[in-house]
Amino acid sequence: MSQLNVFGEPIKECSCEPLTGYFRDGFCNTEENDLGLHIICAQMSQAFLDFSLEQGNDLVTPQPHYGFPGLKHGDRWCVCADRWKQALASGVAPKIVLESTHQAVLDVVPMSVLKSYAIDIL
Numbered sequence: 001m002s003q004l005n006v007f008g009e010p011i012k013e014c015s016c017e018p019l020t021g022y023f024r025d026g027f028c029n030t031e032e033n034d035l036g037l038h039i040i041c042a043q044m045s046q047a048f049l050d051f052s053l054e055q056g057n058d059l060v061t062p063q064p065h066y067g068f069p070g071l072k073h074g075d076r077w078c079v080c081a082d083r084w085k086q087a088l089a090s091g092v093a094p095k096i097v098l099e100s101t102h103q104a105v106l107d108v109v110p111m112s113v114l115k116s117y118a119i120d121i122l
Contacts, residue, residue, distance in 0.1 A: 003029045004103045006114060014041035014100040015076035018069050028078035028102050036080040037108070041100035043119060044075045047092040052083065076100075081108040088113070095119045 005011040016026040022038040023029055030039050042048070044059070049071060052059050059077070062070035071077055076097065085108065087093040098118045105114065115121060 003027070006098050006101050006103050006106060006111065008103065009099070011102060012097075012099040014078055014097065018071065018075060018077070019067070020076065020078045022078065024067075028100055030102055030104055037082070037104065038078040038080055039102035039105050040079050040081055040084045040109075041076055041097040042079045042084060042094040043097065044071050044073055044077055045092070045094045046073045048087055048094040049073070051087050051090060051092045055083070055086065057083065081105050085109060088117075093117055 003011050011027055011029065013026045014020050014028050019026060021027050021029060022031070022034045028039045028041050030037060049060055059071045062068060084093055094117075096114060096117050097120050098114060099120055101114065
């Protein structure tokens, strides 16, 4: 079953370097067991990485035993919808790739807000 992006089209790859996604397949796909809803394809900013660390989620430190290289400014990563909303409220929400963001996010964040943070609007 094909998963869809916010435009109702097949979702596009977010990142394979570093390899992201709930399923670690490069896509921000989801299922009922994905309680964090890792569905927003975000381009990392240093402000967001610092914010995430302050919230107890270290996305910077490499964890080789999990195959995680650590993220840096400019990397793309499937982030949790609620963490992105927290970052939005704190003024540090990263830019997003709408074509690679799962349509389920529309239950959490309005399309108008998503578009204002999009890096792939034509």
